[in-house]
Amino acid sequence: MHVLDESHILLFLLQLLVLLGAARTLGALCEELRVPAIAGEILAGVLLGPTVFGRIGPDAQRWLFPSETVQATMLETVSWLGVFFLLLASGFHVDVRQALREGRAALLVGVVGVIVPIAIGYPVFAALDAELWGAEANRFSFALFLAVASSITAISVVARAIADLGLARSDDGTLALSACAVNDVFGWFLFTIVLSVATATQVDATEMARTSIGIVLFVAACISIGSRVVGVAARAVLRTSLPQPAALMTLVVTVGLLCGVITQWLGIHAILGFFLAGTMAGSSEEVPEELAHNLSATLHAVFVPVFFATLGLQIDFVTGMDLGVTALFTAVAMGGKFVGAWMGARMALLPQARSVLLGIVFVPGGAMEIVVGALALELQLISETVFVAIVFAALLSSIVVGPLIALRTRRGESRPGREPEPSATP
DSSP states (O other): OOOOHHHHHHHHHHHHHHHEEEEEHHHHHHHHHHHHHHHHHHHHHHHHHHTTHHHHHHHHHHSSSOOOHHHHHHHHHHHHHHHHHEEEEEEOOOOOOHHHHHHHHHHHHHHHHHHHHHHHHHHOOOOGGGBBBTTTOOOOHHHHHHHHHHTOOOHHHHHHHHHHHTTTTTTHHHHHHHHHHHHHHHHHHHHHHHHHHOSSOOOOOHHHHHHHHHHHHHHHHIIIIIIHHHHHHHHHHTTSOOTTTHHHHHHHHHHHHHHHHHHTTSSSOHHHHHHHHHHHHHTTTSSSSHHHHHHHHHHTTTHHHHHHHHHHHHTTTTTTTTTHHHHHHHHHHHHHHHHHHHHHHTTOOHHHHHHHHHHHHHHHHHHHHHHHHHHHHHHHHOHHHHHHHHHHHHHHHHHHHHHHHHHHTTTSBBBBTBBBTTTTTO
């Protein structure tokens, strides 16, 4: 029996100090260079893990980050909190009301933007060698998981890029964010379903049907009336004498925990519940945008950097890198999402120029793609080589999307608040 003692707490605090300090510092440096902070946060883990520190001072690295059960569990628990709160914060960017107002175009771009990358990715990933599978995977679960993982777009990266370019309130910017909202809800729903099937020891048709019906009903309730329910609760909290905005922040976190419990109880991973809670809070008029921003900033100041830094502690990025696999996944993930969003836009009868712009907008995988990869690695559905490929694709796509959108808009093919000229070329 492993017993927690004072030495475990001391080392745990030292681990947090080192990880958080390195992650925040390198993240800030990356942002100064116009590179997403997540790149610096992962780099911190790479430097402190077996890739660098483990080679320079293996004994010191094992002392600071031992594999002993109690110590590893303490850090892993904080890391999981980072995953949950990251999904909660990502949901803030999803405005269900705005997506519904955009109507058919947002729905087609969002849904087709998920289905097409899966259709492109599955046969490609099914052809990969079995040595790339995780210990708990088979050809079907491995290929299907990677195909779904390659279809998820990082709405937070898109929102940041559009805001930096001054397109947030333009017709193109509004449609892009609404389509990404549909993509995120549909994509995460599919991913959690696939995760449940892939990790089940045996698939019982009756149980799977019961789980599917339950989660569909829960997701539908969250999207249709969730924001109003959160709004009623928020008004009740605001009428109390509790200090604000702390009480309202507690409400949002509590909704996240409740939804996480419900989805986990339904047989679907808790990450979907936290994401849905974020969408309900973000779509509620009673939850101020400033509060959502402050809560997101708080979570990104502590829990999220620690989560991404701990990823680098788990694997050796040098021995885990396979250039062929990395290039293949990057091409399929970026290309599949571009083609999917472009096809959805053309099906919605949007002009060619706007369709190309939406294709570019859907390219980044960002933090969401890395979270998906981390969960699959934890559940032994993929190998370390595949995880490294996912991380590289997610970072590269997040770095290039801003310049690509800027290049597209500078060419005059997308103008805030107006349709492109008929003579525009792709």
